[in-house]
Amino acid sequence: MKETPLSNCERRFLLRAIEEKKRLDGRQTYDYRNIKISFGTDYGCCIVELGKTRVLGQVSCELVAPKLNRATEGILFFNLELSQMAAPSFEPGRQSDLLVKLNRLLERCLRNSKCIDTESLCVVAGEKVWQIRVDLHLLNHDGNIIDAASIAAIVALCHFRRPDVSVQGEEVTLYTPEERDPVALSIHHMPICVSFAFFQQGTYLLVDPNEREERVMDGLLVIAMNKHREICTIQSSGGIMLLKDQVLRCSKIAGVKVAEITELIQKALENDQKVRKEGGKFGFAESIANQRITTFKMEKAPIDTSDVEEKAEEIIAEAEPPSEVVSKPVLWTSGTAQIGEGVENSWGDLEDSEKDEDEGGSDEAVILDKMKMDTGVEVSDIGSQDAPIVLSDSEEEEMIILEPDKNPKKISTQTSAKQEKAPIKKPVKRRKKKRTAN
Amino acid sequence: MAERGLVASESLAGCRPRAARTVLGQVVLPGEELLLPEQEETDGPGVAGERPLRLNAGVRSRLRVVCGPGLRRCGDRLLVTKCGRLRHKEPGCGSSGGIYWVDSQQKRYVPVKGDHVIGIVTAKSGDIFKVDVGGSEPASLSYLAFEGATKRNRPNVQVGDLIYGQFVVANKDMEPEMVCIDSCGRANGMGVIGQDGLLFKVTLGLIRKLLAPDCEIIQEVGKLYPLEIVFGMNGRIWVKAKTIQQTLILANILEACEHMTADQRKQIFARLAES
Numbered sequence: 019m020k021e022t023p024l025s026n027c028e029r030r031f032l033l034r035a036i037e038e039k040k041r042l043d044g045r046q047t048y049d050y051r052n053i054k055i056s057f058g059t060d061y062g063c064c065i066v067e068l069g070k071t072r073v074l075g076q077v078s079c080e081l082v083a084p085k086l087n088r089a090t091e092g093i094l095f096f097n098l099e100l101s102q103m104a105a106p107s108f109e110p111g112r113q114s115d116l117l118v119k120l121n122r123l124l125e126r127c128l129r130n131s132k133c134i135d136t137e138s139l140c141v142v143a144g145e146k147v148w149q150i151r152v153d154l155h156l157l158n159h160d161g162n163i164i165d166a167a168s169i170a171a172i173v174a175l176c177h178f179r180r181p182d183v184s185v186q187g188e189e190v191t192l193y194t195p196e197e198r199d200p201v202a203l204s205i206h207h208m209p210i211c212v213s214f215a216f217f218q219q220g221t222y223l224l225v226d227p228n229e230r231e232e233r234v235m236d237g238l239l240v241i242a243m244n245k246h247r248e249i250c251t252i253q254s255s256g257g258i259m260l261l262k263d264q265v266l267r268c269s270k271i272a273g274v275k276v277a278e279i280t281e282l283i284q285k286a287l288e289n290d291q292k293v294r295k296e297g298g299k300f301g302f303a304e305s306i307a308n309q310r311i312t313t314f315k316m317e318k319a320p321i322d323t324s325d326v327e328e329k330a331e332e333i334i335a336e337a338e339p340p341s342e343v344v345s346k347p348v349l350w351t352s353g354t355a356q357i358g359e360g361v362e363n364s365w366g367d368l369e370d371s372e373k374d375e376d377e378g379g380s381d382e383a384v385i386l387d388k389m390k391m392d393t394g395v396e397v398s399d400i401g402s403q404d405a406p407i408v409l410s411d412s413e414e415e416e417m418i419i420l421e422p423d424k425n426p427k428k429i430s431t432q433t434s435a436k437q438e439k440a441p442i443k444k445p446v447k448r449r450k451k452k453r454t455a456n
Numbered sequence: 457m458a459e460r461g462l463v464a465s466e467s468l469a470g471c472r473p474r475a476a477r478t479v480l481g482q483v484v485l486p487g488e489e490l491l492l493p494e495q496e497e498t499d500g501p502g503v504a505g506e507r508p509l510r511l512n513a514g515v516r517s518r519l520r521v522v523c524g525p526g527l528r529r530c531g532d533r534l535l536v537t538k539c540g541r542l543r544h545k546e547p548g549c550g551s552s553g554g555i556y557w558v559d560s561q562q563k564r565y566v567p568v569k570g571d572h573v574i575g576i577v578t579a580k581s582g583d584i585f586k587v588d589v590g591g592s593e594p595a596s597l598s599y600l601a602f603e604g605a606t607k608r609n610r611p612n613v614q615v616g617d618l619i620y621g622q623f624v625v626a627n628k629d630m631e632p633e634m635v636c637i638d639s640c641g642r643a644n645g646m647g648v649i650g651q652d653g654l655l656f657k658v659t660l661g662l663i664r665k666l667l668a669p670d671c672e673i674i675q676e677v678g679k680l681y682p683l684e685i686v687f688g689m690n691g692r693i694w695v696k697a698k699t700i701q702q703t704l705i706l707a708n709i710l711e712a713c714e715h716m717t718a719d720q721r722k723q724i725f726a727r728l729a730e731s
Binding site: 022023025029040042044 | 576578588590614616617618649650651652653654655694700701703704707708
């Protein structure tokens with residue numbers, strides 16, 4: 019989708035407001051929006067919210083062979099993705115310029131500053147080193163992606179634990195998290211990016227621009243610093259001319275901001291550590307609150323669930339798959355015909371049971387489908403012939419089987435669960451249960 | 457809400473369509489079918505499958521019911537297409553059966569004929585302007601569709617200006633067209649919106665709430681400062697007050713109104729009135 023265009027009226031209003039030192043959400047010129055850090059259940063997973071801008075960070079690790087020219091160092095890999103849900107104008111192929119710029123800045127900030135000790139990631143020199151991969155996803159774009167992304171990256175790295183490894187001579191043992199507690203990465207310092215937006219050819223400056231302010235700005239200055247006031251990266255884009263004292267002023271402001279943010283990060287990490295140690299609940303389900311979208315409420319409707327089980331049983335009992343109707347009647351004798359084959363017989367084998375010679379007087383009888391038996395339905399014995407295995411708790415213990423050519427009989431469907439005993443004089447057979455394979 | 461949803465899905469599983477009358481104010485889900493009032497009476501004894509024989513099968517004395525947003529006619533019944541609460545409004549004249557609709561929450565606008573919207577001019581090409589209204593396509597606006605515009609007397613519209621107009625053509629098969637005059641040829645408040653002021657976006661439900669007659673929020677806001685305000689049904693609001701500070705306050709209040717209860721709102725207004 020194309021981006022919503024910025025109207026002249028909005029642009030004019032924003033610039034006038036900035037001249038009067040007013041921002042849309044009531045912040046001061048040097049104020050950051052609220053930063054909220056929440057951790058997931060896995061180590062190394064976190065979501066950072068800078069106002070409405072949200073970034074998800076995830077760190078993972080793998081044992082690989084090292085690079086040839088750096089045989090004793092681990093490998094770091096950073097990747098930022100702009101998800102399509104972040105803004106309507108983000109499409110799979112479209113946002114390449116912005117994406118490249120953000121990725122380059124992030125790499126310079128984290129890799130070149132050597133904040134992570136890559137020597138400690140070496141397991142066997144020249145053969146096995148850890149490859150640490152940081153994946154960042156932008157979930158919502160409301161301005162200042164780079165700040166949120168850098169905070170998410172460093173928080174995820176500090177939170178991450180890699181599996182423990184021990185090397186004894188030639189033998190390398192990799193322990194699972196259950197065997198030995200995973201080990202944190204060795205991080206020297208925490209570089210954090212701070213963005214400054216410039217308006218009216220550098221006359222006015224705002225910290226942490228939100229999306230609308232970014233659209234009307236002339237240029238952007240990003241300074242990555244750590245809490246020891248060391249500048250890790252500095253980048254100016256937009257082609258504005260900045261004076262020396264402006265840049266110095268920005269770096270002082272950045273120092274203050276970074277100190278605050280670092281403190282916030284430390285507190286968040288400690289809280290999470292404490293909760294995990296005490297065995298409390300942690301993860302996104304706990305830390306990200308349910309958001310309400312309206313203020314309308316409905317009263318709870320009491321539901322009577324007392325008859326749910328009966329209804330469920332009824333439904334299950336009645337829910338037989340209907341057999342296919344074959345409209346070919348088969349005439350057995352005069353007055354007796356059969357349409358279709360019925361459901362598979364689960365009662366017994368026709369050949370083994372004695373034939374009942376009696377005729378008449380029997381109310382109903384079961385037709386054992388001879389055709390089915392002839393087509394070779396598999397019958398497998400369970401147990402010996404002597405001990406009948408009761409597969410159901412039906413009360414029926416006897417079964418009368420009548421031969422089709424000797425006795426007239428009635429057809430009854432298989433779906434009825436109970437059958438009445440037919441009054442006959444002959445002794446009845448004991449039912450043998452055989453399992454028919456489905 | 458979850459419990460109501462369960463009840464609704466139970467009745468869906470039961471496959472008996474409910475009468476629209478009984479469901480007023482409750483949450484309905486897409487796919488549900490609702491019975492209209494006169495239909496429900498004839499279906500009453502007909503549950504067992506019998507229907508009273510009609511001599512004149514085609515003609516039914518039915519009330520004329522208007523099917524609003526979120527509902528669609530499906531045979532003789534109403535089919536719900538959005539999830540939300542079912543609402544009904546009695547007609548003023550008394551002849552027709554009133555109007556049913558579903559109150560749902562949405563941020564993305566779909567152009568509807570007759571809606572008044574705020575658009576941003578993105579391009580001028582020949583005789584028409586292309587105006588972005590927040591839908592899937594930009595709407596087209598002819599330069600003659602302004603009050604008092606002739607071929608020689610063109611309106612003064614630049615790219616990036618705000619336009620308040622209404623749709624004359626808006627369906628899913630064609631690009632939407634809008635005009636800035638009503639059927640008599642008068643502007644009636646439509647046209648180019650002034651140069652200052654602030655434009656911001658809210659959800660569609662909030663706009664409908666604010667445009668309802670006797671909306672308390674607007675009355676209270678009016679008592680605070682003198683202001684000019686334009687509501688577009690596509691979720692855009694343009695607001696202008698005397699100073700920038702006041703404009704910003706108004707914009708923030710209107711955006712926050714959605715999530716505040718009436719008491720919280722009154723407190724905020726009271727605080728603002730003092731300062």
